[in-house]
Amino acid sequence: MRExxxxxxxxxxxxxxxxxxxxxxxxxxxxxxxxxxxxxxxLIWWPPFSKATGEQYQVGHVQDVTKCAIxxxxxxxxxxxxxxxxxxxxxxxxxxxxxxxxxxxxxEDTAELQEWLPxxxxxxxxxxxxxxxxxxxxxxxxxxxxxxxxxxxxxxxIVRVADEIACDGIFxxxxxxxxxxxxxxxxxxxxxx
Numbered sequence: 647m648r649e650x651x652x653x654x655x656x657x658x659x660x661x662x663x664x665x666x667x668x669x670x671x672x673x674x675x676x677x678x679x680x681x682x683x684x685x686x687x688x689l690i691w692w693p694p695f696s697k698a699t700g701e702q703y704q705v706g707h708v709q710d711v712t713k714c715a716i717x718x719x720x721x722x723x724x725x726x727x728x729x730x731x732x733x734x735x736x737x738x739x740x741x742x743x744x745x746x747x748x749x750x751x752x753x754e755d756t757a758e759l760q761e762w763l764p765x766x767x768x769x770x771x772x773x774x775x776x777x778x779x780x781x782x783x784x785x786x787x788x789x790x791x792x793x794x795x796x797x798x799x800x801x802x803x804i805v806r807v808a809d810e811i812a813c814d815g816i817f818x819x820x821x822x823x824x825x826x827x828x829x830x831x832x833x834x835x836x837x838x839x
Contacts, residue, residue, distance in 0.1 A: 647675050647686070654686050654705045657712045660737045666778070670738050673776050677748035689748060691816070693755050699820045704747060707812060712740040714808035722800075732781075732801055739785030739805040745772060766790050 651674045652658060661667040678686055691702035719736050722729055746769035750760040759768060766787055773783045785802040788795050789809050797803040814824050 647678060650686050651675060655708065655741055657716065657737055657741060660716065661734045663734050666734055666738055669776050669778050670741050673742060673745055673772055677745050677772060681748045683748060690751055690754060693751060699816050702816055704744060708741060708744060710812040710815065711743060711808045712737060714812055715740040715804050718804050718808055729800070735782055735785060735801045736804050738782055739801060740808060742773070742786050743789040743805055743809055745769060764792055766793060
């Protein structure tokens with residue numbers, strides 16, 4: 647499984663801190679193994695949206711978010727003199743932002759955990775168990791507005807914006823609209839189910 651995670655996330659090489667890089671791999675490996683995934687490529691992006699977006703997988707989404715986050719970070723570093731961005735935390739945060747979905751998705755549907763601890767709440771437990779910094783926990787937790795907490799660092803804001811634009815890309819490509827515009831329809835269908 648480890649080799650597959652490294653293969654899937656070639657941006658791991660962008661994390662200079664070897665201990666942090668290993669922690670990212672360990673967290674993904676634990677999440678996948680604890681939930682019976684035989685391959686990282688089997689994890690669906692988000693089942694409630696499948697009707698609108700077609701079959702999307704987590705690996706492609708994480709790759710997209712990470713590429714977007716790196717591009718945003720590099721652009722800001724280039725244009726904003728004196729801006730201090732922790733590059734390792736941006737890449738690690740982007741790579742881990744949806745790791746809790748391994749627990750929140752059961753095959754082609756959401757798991758019971760999702761009802762009690764909506765995305766991305768379980769990620770805090772996963773990252774705390776792995777002993778990563780509170781800053782990285784904050785980045786992963788605040789990547790989604792569902793957390794109810796606004797990003798409090800430039801690294802967290804970069805990952806949130808990267809995730810939002812990557813989600814918009816999926817929806818725009820498949821529906822011609824932004825994902826937030828379709829969230830009311832999503833809410834209605836999941837509430838009715």
